[in-house]
Amino acid sequence: MEFVDLQDRLLFGIPKKGRLNEQVMTLLQGADIQFHRKNRIDIALSTNHPIALVFLPAADIAQFVANGNVDIGITGQDMVAEAGANVEELLALGFGKCKLCVQAPVDSPYKSAKDLVGKRIATSFSSLVGKVFQELDAEAAKAAGLKQVENPTLVQFLSGSVEASCALGLADAIVDLVESGETMHAAKLHAIETILTTEAVLICNPNKHKTNPLIEKIKRRIEGVIVAQRYVLCTYNVPRSQMAEAVKITPGKKAPTISALETDGWVAVSVMVLKSKAADVMDALEEIGAQDILVTEIKNARMG
Ligand SMILES: Nc1ncnc2c1ncn2[C@@H]1O[C@H](COP(=O)(O)OP(=O)(O)OP(=O)(O)O)[C@@H](O)[C@H]1O
Numbered sequence: 001m002e003f004v005d006l007q008d009r010l011l012f013g014i015p016k017k018g019r020l021n022e023q024v025m026t027l028l029q030g031a032d033i034q035f036h037r038k039n040r041i042d043i044a045l046s047t048n049h050p051i052a053l054v055f056l057p058a059a060d061i062a063q064f065v066a067n068g069n070v071d072i073g074i075t076g077q078d079m080v081a082e083a084g085a086n087v088e089e090l091l092a093l094g095f096g097k098c099k100l101c102v103q104a105p106v107d108s109p110y111k112s113a114k115d116l117v118g119k120r121i122a123t124s125f126s127s128l129v130g131k132v133f134q135e136l137d138a139e140a141a142k143a144a145g146l147k148q149v150e151n152p153t154l155v156q157f158l159s160g161s162v163e164a165s166c167a168l169g170l171a172d173a174i175v176d177l178v179e180s181g182e183t184m185h186a187a188k189l190h191a192i193e194t195i196l197t198t199e200a201v202l203i204c205n206p207n208k209h210k211t212n213p214l215i216e217k218i219k220r221r222i223e224g225v226i227v228a229q230r231y232v233l234c235t236y237n238v239p240r241s242q243m244a245e246a247v248k249i250t251p252g253k254k255a256p257t258i259s260a261l262e263t264d265g266w267v268a269v270s271v272m273v274l275k276s277k278a279a280d281v282m283d284a285l286e287e288i289g290a291q292d293i294l295v296t297e298i299k300n301a302r303m304g
């Protein structure tokens, strides 16, 4: 096998497959981190930065970053919590958003996690869930005036297809991720408690952030890509008399840029607007007499 020289390169852990992979690839492209990944090789050298991309299971990235095996990485906050990893969260990325929920069969009597003390729980998050039920067991014991409960809750690890475990008789309830709820409903389960909400994050080894300026550069670039994905640029002309109203509709991230027009009594405004609100904003601007309202895509951004 060819030897890959990683010396002097920042090691960047990237989810090698699964839910986060595609969006991370888009971020890298937007941040102009170029690389060529040979077929099935999990380390790719960047061709325009001293960076090596290390393709890893999302579940391992937090621990790898905490241990300093890689310097930075992208994974879910759920994975960081499950690993109990000591990492610095540099940036929330706005995708991979879901909730880690306790789910019970819809026809079961369980209404909250407390009702499951002493029962069997299947999950891929056995460390996190183990801690939650240890606490619930301890609370139940205390309430009953005991040192510990007779039947501690059994938390079993499953690496996948967790939602099938109640129907299979393996567990009384599960703890798994929920986004649309489709998987949960299809398995005739319902959420009875949320353990955490999560999204994808850029993380860094706490000792590396200050020592390598490239980390801050990558963070700023990725931040720019995210802003560009989320916002559009809106420009319009509006009578000066309506300027205060216009600023209320489009306050901008900091403030709108306003310049005088040659035509007396009019100003030109340039301002960032959330992509999801752009159509409503255009309607509202039109209603107060704004003209020549244009909305354009932002390719990239650097914010103050
Ligand atoms: N339905 C979902 N919606 C949004 N984000 C999700 C969803 N499922 C998982 N995620 C996020 O993506 C991360 C990786 O989940 P994924 O299921 O892709 O795991 P994986 O281990 O990378 O892949 P695989 O399950 O294929 O082995 C999760 O830790 C979570 O942060």
Ligand SMILES: O=P(O)(O)OC[C@H]1O[C@H](OP(=O)(O)OP(=O)(O)O)[C@H](O)[C@@H]1O
Pocket (backbone or CB within 6 Å): 019, 160, 161, 162, 163, 176, 177, 178, 179, 180, 181, 182, 183, 184
């Ligand atoms: O609420 P939903 O939108 O249905 O999403 C939730 C599902 O998504 C994840 O699994 P994924 O589809 O990534 O496959 P996996 O079970 O192989 O991890 C998670 O483990 C749930 O099963």
